[in-house]
Structure formats: C-alpha cells, structure tokens
Amino acid sequence: MLNHLHIRNFAIVPALDLEIGAGFTAITGETGAGKSILVDALGLLLGERSDAAWVRAGADRAELAAEFSVQNNPEARAWLEESDLALDDNCLLRRTINANGRSRAFINGSPVTVAQMQSLGDLLVEIHGQNEHLRLTGKAEQFRLLDGCGGYESEITEVRSAFSQWRDTADELDRLDRETALSASELEFLNFQLDELQQHDLSSEAIDSLQNEHDRLAAGGALLDAVNHSIELLEPESVAGNTGINAGLNTSLAQLQQFVPLDTDISEACQMLQEASVNCVEAIGALRSARDRVDLNPARFEDVASTLGQMHDLARKHRVRMEELGDVMESLAGRIERATSSEQCRDELKSRLDRQLEHYRAAAQQLHGQREKHAAALSKQVIEFMAELGMAGGTFELSVKIHPERTPSARGDDSLEINISTNPGLPPGPLNKIASGGELSRISLAIKVAAAGGAGTVTQIFDEVDAGIGGETANAVGRLLKRLSGRKLSGNGQALCVTHLAQVAVCATHQLEVQKAAKDGETFINTRLLDDQSRVDEIARMLSGKVSQQSRAHARELLSAAGIAG
Numbered sequence: 019m020l021n022h023l024h025i026r027n028f029a030i031v032p033a034l035d036l037e038i039g040a041g042f043t044a045i046t047g048e049t050g051a052g053k054s055i056l057v058d059a060l061g062l063l064l065g066e067r068s069d070a071a072w073v074r075a076g077a078d079r080a081e082l083a084a085e086f087s088v089q090n091n092p093e094a095r096a097w098l099e100e101s102d103l104a105l106d107d108n109c110l111l112r113r114t115i116n117a118n119g120r121s122r123a124f125i126n127g128s129p130v131t132v133a134q135m136q137s138l139g140d141l142l143v144e145i146h147g148q149n150e151h152l153r154l155t156g157k158a159e160q161f162r163l164l165d166g167c168g169g170y171e172s173e174i175t176e177v178r179s180a181f182s183q184w185r186d187t188a189d190e191l192d193r194l195d196r197e198t199a200l201s202a203s204e205l206e207f208l209n210f211q212l213d214e215l216q217q218h219d220l221s222s223e224a225i226d227s228l229q230n231e232h233d234r235l236a237a238g239g240a241l242l243d244a245v246n247h248s249i250e251l252l253e254p255e256s257v258a259g260n261t262g263i264n265a266g267l268n269t270s271l272a273q274l275q276q277f278v279p280l281d282t283d284i285s286e287a288c289q290m291l292q293e294a295s296v297n298c299v300e301a302i303g304a305l306r307s308a309r310d311r312v313d314l315n316p317a318r319f320e321d322v323a324s325t326l327g328q329m330h331d332l333a334r335k336h337r338v339r340m341e342e343l344g345d346v347m348e349s350l351a352g353r354i355e356r357a358t359s360s361e362q363c364r365d366e367l368k369s370r371l372d373r374q375l376e377h378y379r380a381a382a383q384q385l386h387g388q389r390e391k392h393a394a395a396l397s398k399q400v401i402e403f404m405a406e407l408g409m410a411g412g413t414f415e416l417s418v419k420i421h422p423e424r425t426p427s428a429r430g431d432d433s434l435e436i437n438i439s440t441n442p443g444l445p446p447g448p449l450n451k452i453a454s455g456g457e458l459s460r461i462s463l464a465i466k467v468a469a470a471g472g473a474g475t476v477t478q479i480f481d482e483v484d485a486g487i488g489g490e491t492a493n494a495v496g497r498l499l500k501r502l503s504g505r506k507l508s509g510n511g512q513a514l515c516v517t518h519l520a521q522v523a524v525c526a527t528h529q530l531e532v533q534k535a536a537k538d539g540e541t542f543i544n545t546r547l548l549d550d551q552s553r554v555d556e557i558a559r560m561l562s563g564k565v566s567q568q569s570r571a572h573a574r575e576l577l578s579a580a581g582i583a584g
Contacts, residue, residue, distance in 0.1 A: 019512045020143070020477045021108070022085040025059050027077035028115075030534070032542050038514070041527030042503035045516045046556060051534045052543040053516045057145060057481050060084065063111045064143055065136025070119035083112040086142050091476070094141040101138075103128055109142075111135065146462045147481035154449050154462065160434040164416065167396060167469035170388035177385050177430045180378040184426055187374055191367040197353065198360040205357060211336075212350045218329055220344040225329070232326055235319035245309045252302050264298040267291055379422055382430040386420040389432055393418045396468055403464035403498065404440075408491030409457065411442025414464075456485030460495065467498050478502055478513040484522050496525030496580070503527065520560040520573070524580040529553050553577070 025034040030052060047053050062068055063084045073080045088094040089107040098104035105126045112124040113135070123135045144153070153159055165174055200208070219225075253262045271291045278285045333340040393416040400414040415437045422431050437446035440457050453461060459480050466478060484495055499522065503513035517523055529548045534541065548556055557576060558569035 019087045019090070020060075020084060020514075021087055022083075023056070023059070024081070024083040025056075026081040027074040028059055028080040028082060029055050029072055029074065030541050030543055031055060031059075032074065034543075034545055036530070036545060037547070038512075039528055040503070040512050042500045042525060043512075043514045043528040043530060044523040044526035045514060045530045045532060046518070046523050046560060047532035048534070048559075049518065051532045053532045054481060055543065056530075056532070056545070057147070057479060057514075057516060060143065060479065061145060062115070063113055063135070064139030064145070065123075065132050067132075068113070068115045068119070068121040070115070070117055072115055073117045078117055080115040081112075082114075083110060085110050086477075088142075091141065094138065097138055097141055098126070101125075101130075101134065103130070109138075111138070111142075141476065143477045143479060145479045145481065146459045146483065147479075154436065154458070154465075157434065160416075160436060161429055163465060163469050164389060164393055164396065164418075164434065168388060168392040170385070170392070173381070173385040173388050176381045177378070178428050180374065180381045181426050181428045184371065184374040184378050187367060187371045191364070191371060194356075194360060194364060194367065198357045198364075200357045205354065208350055208354050208357075212347065212354060214332060215343060215347040215350070218325065218332075218343075220329075220347060222341055222344070225340060228322060228326060232319070232322045235315065235322060242309065245305050249302060249305050249309070252298050252305075264295060264302070267295045267298065271295065375426065378426050379431070382422070382426075382432075383420070385430045386418065386432050389418045393434075396465075399468035400461070400464045403467055403494075404461065406491075406494035406498070407460040407464060408487050408494075409440045409460070413437075413439045413446050414461070415446050454486070456483065456487070459483040459485070460487075463495065463498050463502065467502050478511075480513070480515045483515060484517050484519045488519065488521075492519045492521035495519075496522040500525040500527075500580075518560065520557050520576060523560060524557060524573075524576040529556065531556050 019040055020038050023034075023036040023038060025031045027033075036056075045053050045056060058072075059082050062072070063082050086094075086109045087107060088098065088109050094109065095104065098109060103125045110124075110126055112127075113121060115121045121132070123130050123132050125135065125138060146153075251262060252264055271288060274284055274288050274291070278288055329340050329343065332343055336343065336346045338346055397414050397416045400416075401412065404410075404412045404414060415435075417435050417437070419433050419435070420431050421433060424431055436449060438449060438452050438461065439446045440453055440461075444452075446452075449458065449461075460483055463480065463483055480499070483499075484492060487495065496519075499513050499515055503511045515522060515526070523529055531546055531548055531552070533544045533546075535544060536542075546552075554570055554573045554577065555565050557573035558565045561572055561576075562569040
C-alpha cells in the first residue's frame, strides 16, 4: 500500500508531500490542473523511462520518493529479501533525474538498476491507463489474473513441483550426454592423452624430487671446482707448497700468544683467531664430505632433463602448470570412465524422465480443468460488470487451451487468450483492436473486481477509467473502485483514480484536489487532502462548474447516497 509520495522539482511541481491512506482515493481538479502528473511521478518511481524534460525549469534535478507498506504483500517482501534490500514492513523507492537526463534509482537507500525498480514496482502498483492493452495482453498478467482468483493453489503447486522434478532430471541427462557423447576418434584421442600422462609419475613429491636432482646434476662440474678451490685455500699446506689460510691463522696466533697478558685487545684477538682456526678445520671437513657426494653423471643428467622437458611440453599442451598435470590425468580418466560406462546411467535417467513427464502431464491436465471452469466463471462476472460500466451487450472471453505436446513449463500446458466486444452484435476481437483507452481501463476495473473480489495487496491506479462516460455508468465506476479498494472488506486494499466526474469522486474514501497556480511568472501546482466541507465544495464545482447553494446541496446528496458524510 502506498503511504507517502514526495515530489520535488518535477515538471511544474516545486515541492509536494502527500500522505495517502487505505481505501479509494479520488484525485480531482479542473481540466489542465496537472492531475496526471502524480501518476507520471509514480510511473517513474516504478521503473518507467526517464527524460530530462521532467526536471522543473531552472532546477538541477528532480527528486521523487514513495513509501510503501509491504506488511501484507508477501510477494514484494520475498523479492526484497531475495535481493538483500529488505529493512522492515516499509519500503522506500527513490529516484533522481538530473537536468542532463541521467537518473539514479534507490530501494531502501541502496542504489539499484531501473530494471530492479521495475521488477519490484510490478509487485507494488498496477497503473491502468493508455498502455493498458500491453499489460492485459501479457501472458504473465493473464495467468496471474486467472490463477489469483481460482482457489486451486494446490493444483498450481503440484504442476510447479512436477515441472521442477522433470527439469532437474532433464538437465542431469543433458549434462551426462554432453560429458559422454564421444565419437570413436574422440575416445581414442582421450586415451592417447591419458597414456602420455601415465608415462610419468605426476605426484607433487616426484616432480619436486626430479627438479632438485636436475639442479644438482646441472651444477655438478662447477660445484666440484668451487669445492676443490676452497679446500686448497683453507688447507694448512697446499699442494703448491704455499701457506694456506688455516696455517696463517695458526702462525698469527703463535706470534701473539706471548703478549696476551699485556693487552686486553690482543687477548680478544687471539680468542677470535683460535675460533676462526677451529671453524676452518670444520669447514674443510664439510667441503670434503660435499665433494664426495658430487655426482658427475652426464647420462643421468640427460635422462632427467629429457623427462622434465616432456612434462613441460605436456603442461603447455594442456594449458596448465606442471604441478597440475596430475589433476588433468584424473579428469581424463574420469571422463573416459563415464563415456565407457554411462549407458546404464543414461537408461535409468531416461526411465525416470518418462515417469516424471507422465506425472507432469497428469498434473497439468488437472490444472487445465480448474482453469477452464474458473475462466468461464470469471468471464461471466466480467461481462456483468461491463454492463454496469456502460458496455451492455459486450462480451468478454477468456479461453484456456491445453497443448500436451509442448515442452513442459512451470505454468503447465495451457495458453490463455482474451477477446472482447464492447458493443452488442460485434464479434469478439483482440483487446487493442476493439477497445478505446477509457474502455480498456473500465474493462481492467471489471476484471480486477471479478478476479480479486475487492481484496488485494497491490495498489491500483486508474487514469482514464471515466473517459467518455457519465450518468449511471459513472456511478458504477465509483462503486466498483470503492469495492476494489477493499473498503467493504479488510480495509487493506488501495485504489487511486484520476477523475473529473463527481459520481466517481463521491464514492472515494479520500479526495485530493490538484490546483494549478501562477506566481512571479512561474506555474506550479498545489495538492491538498480535502476535509468534509472542502469536499462538498469540490464536488459542487465538479457538478456544475461553480460552487453555489444548489450545487452544494446536490453534492451533499451524492455524498450521503454514497455513504460519505458531507
């Protein structure tokens, strides 16, 4: 339900804040006062395309906001929760339009796309106006109208469940076919690739060990030269007879030892020379051990290098790192296994799919029977309401056809089609070719009342419902709008109607008056919620074009007849 509407710098509206209650609200005002601007603003908040022309002259941007209560709207609440946009029982839609034409959309303070705003808007408001035929001819809307009033939710749920089970199995079978649908040449190639990989130990430990061995073998000659040279430098007596580093350390230590008691620095130096000599001896031992382990094996080096080269080539071929070749081998082995042993699984899936399809078709047939019965009843009711709305002798046909050969869907096997005639004697035809804009709005009103019985969680807005009518037809429009808004039922319904007819306005729970004014060369509109006396005056103006004692008396009479205090 729409609770609040905020408009700023939009068209000829400098600033406007409206509190809107439950029930039926009539929006009235003189011709050209700008009544439809409120509907236009709501349309933009519900995801309609924006334009820089909507920004008030001289302003940088237009700002629009609407607060809705979603407490009794489970579909809207579910959408908000699934989109991570839910806050509480209220929902705030906001949109800004810059003077350069760019716009931004927000839901509960979070930026969203216009498409998201439109998706939520479809669950909050239905606007019935000049594009009504587009909405009524939409298949989703037709199914929603019929199924929403039928009282056969169990059949709908059964079809959806049966379809979901069938679709899951169909997807599983399709996935199996994609993975296992291999020709003989493809299977042969996969086996060849697997054989290439199986020639090697592809465990991470084996690869690391092989790379380390390669590095040692590659460095063997240079390592041996460096070790021998280091030993020659450190040996007490080198082969050439030169004094080695360790011998030099010992000589220095012997010469300085006698002066240790005389100088603390010499004492510390001798201690360090002694430690260095010990370290040299230990280093020589470690180098000799390393020299003994050096493996100069050119043949083994070639084997290791060749193996690593083959593995690098395989990694490039499969576009992975060498460490991932083991995973590739497992994947290939699994695919080959599935391809060669999938027939039994495929047969089981096909058998299950056939059983699920049979169950789905039976459920769809049950749903079709319910839809046929309720479509006939709904059509009859709509025709009765059409007669009240000035289309006596007109027809409304909602036909339901079943197509058991079609691919299953969550809606079942049915197709719906609406054909109408607004005049007696004329054959029914498509909505957009038979009815005018005003007639379409009134037909929508008839459908809504017939389908919903007056209760609903979506705000209904009618912009052209009283075009070209008067008298008793206007009275009927008012009565049905009142009924649709839920005033006689739970009080949770809400309907807004832009009208120029007093007979429609007197049936409203609330009445908003839109006035156009000019000041300092600028045109703007004001809107106010009418109290009892102001409402009498506005109804009087709508009746006779001016307020007089006679028109006031007539207005009070109409308000009293409609059950509204005047």
